[in-house]
Amino acid sequence: MDYNINHLRELESESIFILREVAAQFENPVILFSGGKDSILMTYLAVKAFYPARVPFPLLHIDTGHNFPETLQFRDDLVEKYGLKLHVGSVQEAIEAGKASEEKGLNASRNLLQTNVLLESLEKGKYDAALGGGRRDEEKARAKERFFSHRDEFGQWDPKNQRPELWNLFNGKKGMGEHFRIFPISNWTELDVWQYLATEKVPLPSLYFAHTRQVFERDGILLADSEFIYKKPDEELFEETVRCRTIGDMTCTGVWRSSATSVQEIIEEVSTTRQTERGGRTDDKRSETAMEDRKKHGYF
Amino acid sequence: MKTTKDNNPDNTVETFEDTELLRFSTAGSVDDGKSTLIGRLLYDSKSIFEDQYDAVKSASERRGEEDINLALLTDGLKSEREQGITIDVAYRYFSTPKRKFIIADSPGHIQYTRNMVTGASTANVSLILIDARRGVLEQTRRHAIIASLLQIPHLVVCVNKMDLVDYDQARYAEIKEEFERFASKLDVNDVSFIPISALKGDNIVNRSQNMDWFEGPTLLYYLENVHIASDHNFIDSRFPVQHVLRPYNDDFHDYRGYAGRIAGGIFKKGDEVMLLPTGFTTKIAKIDTFDGEVEKAFPPQSVSILIEDDLDLSRGDMIVRPNNQPEVSQDIEVMLCWFDQDKPIQLRGKYTVLHTTNEVRCLIKEVRYKLDINTLHRDQEDRTLKMNDIGRVVLRTTKPLYFDSYRQNRITGSLILIDETTNNTVAAGMII
16 A cells, blocks of 8 residues: 655645635635746646635736736736636836836836835735745745744734744734735745646746847846846847746846756756756845845735 | 747656655754754755855855854844844755655754744654764753654654764764663654764765764665655544535536545545534545546545535534544643743633634643653643743633544644734644
8 A cells, every 4th residue: 555645746735735724714815926937836726726616816916017028928828717816016007106116226126116016905905815926945034934924014024923833733813904925835946846837737938948038147147138127338238048947027037048948958957056046036135134124024 | 929838748757756755853052063964964965056055155254254154044034143043943945866855943942942843843753963072961852852742753863073072883872872761751663873973974965984883874865765654644534624615617516525635544435434523424425636536535635525415514624434533522631832922821711722624712721730841850830831831731622622642643633722812823732
């Protein structure tokens, strides 16, 4: 008798358990959808968790206006395929309404502006649980995240005072105006995600696969050229075969030299690479605790 | 523009198909070499990336430290880095072709007992570090007692810093004997010992050239091969109903699936089952998943169970076998670890209980004794449980719970208490 499941099935089962727990414990949860592979995985797991019923949560996409066009197209296709609901929080609209102002300078990005638009969208939708695709292996502050992560009425995270989480007992109790961030794929690594997406044959945005693109180099990171990014006069454009390891804004997502055109090749690349996937994110490099500081204020 | 790309079905890799997941917990303080050990496991299995290494290196330099401080890899929070201590449990990941590992790395000091308990709650293996120069200390005993209370199935004791005692076999034997003598008082079944030097790399990934006298496995070999397949309970069938799936569409008209994760035993299609609390019996009509129907389900799978008859069943209820039922009672004896830093346990106080998918309220009826987790002494004089204290407590619940002893099943035998005014998780309990 062999009652064994492999690590991917165990992670899948754990994530499905969390997703169902969210449906049972909260009144109005929402999936934060960025268009990256982690939020695609989370959405796919939600489809599995509630089959044959529909996913009982809508998707919320915070659109910075600086997204890769491929991301938006992929998002709309996914929503249609699984009969999901989509809400969009627009950073562009917030700027036009005078609720936010653009960063200035060389590394200007709308990354920080997302936080306010996110918190406002959560409040407007009266969401009491926001599901995110964050993983503990991504970044050192995320390594301390709970599955059920409490946020006060200002949306703030208090990392020093987190609720202990034991066994599979998750405490989603909260006061008025407070909410939870939920991370169903906390225990997955980048490699697990790719192996699972390969096994399940999940369609992915073409940005993850090697393609040729106009790029330039800044501080050792390759950035994709776009109308939204400011280039110094000495930063020269050149063509390179690259792919994205994470997908964020066009202004802060580095691209990697790669020839991987299939998930299999990506798995090989990921298993032998010596750089973390967020190594190309200029938003993390602003200070040693850039992620923790942003998270305390309500970032994903 | 092509915006999606389908995975080529012929292109998937098969090598990870048999990779198992192993969770292990470590506990320790700054100077016993725990960070060095974890750093070495990650580094030797190529799980530390260049940019992480560079970030830690430059952070160490900014602090004026001579050597690269591998603790900065795990100590992620600003306050931890400022104070140079691990406060919270940090999760670390690495993998080899055989297994994927999740390390729950927790601080070892007594004031962080609650973090150790948290890290230990889901572990298959507890890794206990002993400094070969100092032998079995209070902290060693505390870690072993917590591993035993939390029923971690396997214990591996690493006698570290063997290089500093000239790789002396007699010293190793002495420590091993001392630990065994103490462990005989505990409820642990499977204990292994490995002499190592985390700093020099002896017996971590590669066999030590300096300790020919040791015939056991290296630490990594142990972690890759320790038998964990029977760590779940496959005997006593328990299915706590988590959520009810009702699609309300034309394709699945009268579909009613009871979603949940198998907590024990093996469920098969056609099995006769009993529903708790009603006591009605029926048969399993179908075990369903997104990937199709399955013939049987076992821990830790998440599935949906459909039953033959139209009977009342909702979240918090349990599906079991008629000839193997859990205990049903409102009076529960637990070993309770208190977490709340502001308030001690309130005798006659009321708390919310989460147990499996069930939620009830309880009253603290009695604290029988407080356990000294350094000596196992039972203190019946001072019975007030404060933060980090562990004691034996009697609870009275508003409704009966369906449970097993924690020893028998870590899922149906565990519960947490929630303070009803702050909503904080204030205690974790193991049912006796």
